[in-house]
Amino acid sequence: MIAITKKYLEQMNASANDKVQMIQYIAGDTVLDVGIGGGVLGKLIRSRKPCINVIGVDKKISSHTEDRLSFYHDVFELDARDLQKEIEVGEVDTVIFSSVLHEVFSYNGYSIEAVYEALKSAYNIIPKGGRIIIRDGVKMEDNSKVLIKFKNPSDLQKAAQFATDFKARQIELTIGDYDSVTMPMNDAMEFLYTYTWGDKDYEREVKEQYGLFTPKEYIAAVKDLLDLELVTYNHYLQEGHNRHLSRKVELFDEEGRRTRFPDSNILLVFQK
Incomplete structure (x- = not known):
């Protein structure tokens, strides 16, 4: 580590x-x-x-x-x-x-x-x-493709580098115009929440897959594995990520409409 x-x-x-x-x-x-x-x-x-x-x-x-x-x-x-x-x-x-x-x-x-x-x-x-x-971290249930538009066009290369360096799974990325890339939402999530940490922490963060499951998958995996009852759960976008990313990128859906950033966190409570 x-x-x-x-x-x-x-x-x-x-x-x-x-x-x-x-x-x-x-x-x-x-x-x-x-x-x-x-x-x-x-x-x-x-x-x-x-x-x-x-x-x-x-x-x-x-x-x-x-x-x-x-x-x-x-x-x-x-x-x-x-x-x-x-x-x-x-x-x-x-x-x-x-x-x-x-x-x-x-x-x-x-x-x-x-x-x-x-x-x-x-x-x-x-x-x-x-x-x-x-x-x-959490994956989104809807893994539709999204377009990431960089406010600093040179940061496009950071997305391309991430797709090469990320070893947990293959990242799907298509370079569009000089300032944008298209990715499935959950690949975009992994990139964005590595990108938000900055260059100094990149070497560590690119080694980590942040989202393991969607909310439904998380609940099913834990309940199938262990004799536990689900007390409550919530998945959400942490405001600090939203604020920081909004200064650097815009996100668009497949219809070209502005869309929110993917959820950054899930909270699950189980009881024995």
């Missing part, structure tokens, strides 16, 4: 307002934050629900995170697929995967089985009534 930089953690922490919505769905008094990153979720939980114990795990604890570990009752260096190695059954009531499952997929050979292993690991440690909360 590419080294986590301080700037990257700062950008991740900037999504704090979006993460707040997960807190209302926490069950019980002990939460496991899988993939603590900059520690912002632990801080948010403790600030809004100070009586809750927060345990954190990450495959590698960054030195940039150490000053934020005080918000966690315990922290373990642990693979998301091996939670039971440190967490006893019933020790936590809620497991949160916040923008983690797409990384599990991407850094394990683009393996959906690795994602299933992480979900099974979480399922095996929560009690009856326990919850698994997922916040991550």
Whole structure:
């Protein structure tokens, strides 16, 4: 995995307002934050629900995170697929995967089985009534083609380069005029939410497939895999992405009409 930089953690922490919505769905008094990153979720939980114990795990604890570990009752260096190695059954009531499952997929050979292993690991440690909360990227149900028109025409080459560099799957891209490309919506989503991070983070972001499933596919995959009930779900465009991309590109549907950017996130809450 590419080294986590301080700037990257700062950008991740900037999504704090979006993460707040997960807190209302926490069950019980002990939460496991899988993939603590900059520690912002632990801080948010403790600030809004100070009586809750927060345990954190990450495959590698960054030195940039150490000053934020005080918000966690315990922290373990642990693979998301091996939670039971440190967490006893019933020790936590809620497991949160916040923008983690797409990384599990991407850094394990683009393996959906690795994602299933992480979900099974979480399922095996929560009690009856326990919850698994997922916040991550999402594919759109409608994968119709869209045209991306760049306000800076030279950025067209960034889309072409992305189509070459993205290894999770083949990206379909047609170069149109000097300032536009056409792509299926879900390929456009992967490009746009890599493009929005900027050139400095490109090397890391292009290695990650952000959207694993559509909402319907996500719900079906989890329910087929595990004996869980769906409590609630929501998929949406994070305002920060909308604001940032609007300064750089316009998006048009196949009829030439302006259209909204693809959803950037899905929130799913399941209960055992």
